Amino acid sequence: MRRTKEDAELTKQTILKAAVDVFTERGVAKASLEEIARKADVTRGAVYWHFKNKMEIFDALHENLHTPFIERIMEGLEAEHPNPVGQLQELCTNIFLDLDQDEQLRKTLTLFMLKCDYSGDLKCSQEKHTTAKYDKIQAFSAYYKRAIKLGQLSADITPEDYTLAMNCFMRGILSEYLEAPEAFDITTKAPILMKIYFGGLRTDNV
Template sequence: MASVKTRLIFRAAVDVFSERGFEKATMDEIAAKARVAKGTIYYHFKSKEELFVFLVEQGTELLHENVLSHLTEEMDAQEKIREIIRAQLAFFTAYRDFCIIILRETWGDEARHREFRRMLVHYVHSIRQVIEQGIEEQVFSVENAEIAAWSLFGSTSITALHHLFADKTVDLVALAPAMQEIALGGLHAKEIT
């Protein structure tokens, strides 16, 4: 983000969009929350929709950086998948309001959904590469790494959203072990020994 004012607008927009939803939020509320003139917002963004797209773009970049920065070359594919799940849940805990915005608002409007999906492609592609690594290491047996990557992102995100709506204080990272077990072990019955 380029300027201090843009950062103030970003934070205020996250607060207002998460509290009121995209349709009910107004540029006046965002300006008041950011403590800037409404004209300042319009100087940076032509419309509420453009501001929303900026917010989602910045947020998905943060997601990408925060989650993937935890992966190392030394990790095998299973360790990377465990870390992706844990770090994504940690991100959604740290950026709770942003999580609610992107997961609630982007599914409601087709244009917003397409834009959000376009922004997520880079992140999900990184997950796909980890899954392909696991296929090469012969620890994953999926046939379609892209579907697996989108499924991993989607299941982790929707589970996070469900718990964030149910309890604002929930520690999403505590859900990581169960989600890692499902992601890496599937829903197969355990063998009786």
């Protein structure tokens, strides 16, 4: 039974991996389950066993992208840290460094950030993804709340606005990198850019 579950999960992940390629090449609106099945080298029945339609596949891809990210953010909040700004700087730096080593993650991010048009059938998915984005903002805001409490950041700016500024900064870097990974040495640049950004926020001398 255990082996059967493992095989089923492997098939599911193979379908999702294939879907990223098909959605990127064809667009979500034009892609079909048959094309995804061919790319994954499985039957259409196998696809339908795991997903009712391509929108379920699309949402599953977003969940696979989003859930580990939120878990990673929350792990850093499990214990009090004397330097939440530095903690957040390290977290954000490592996110970029890991991205450079994970081709599938890059492909999935490229799909959602550069290739996705949230119109038509995707409108419902956009609403779900916006909710997920709010969860991310709330998680990041907790770091800023701690930093303000410790006097590391100005209390004149809300944790939510600190998070919004950081989100805009990081999305800009992501866009530049994903548009031309070969021209953007993220391994070298990420630590420098994060140091510039987070270093400019602090009001203390830590």
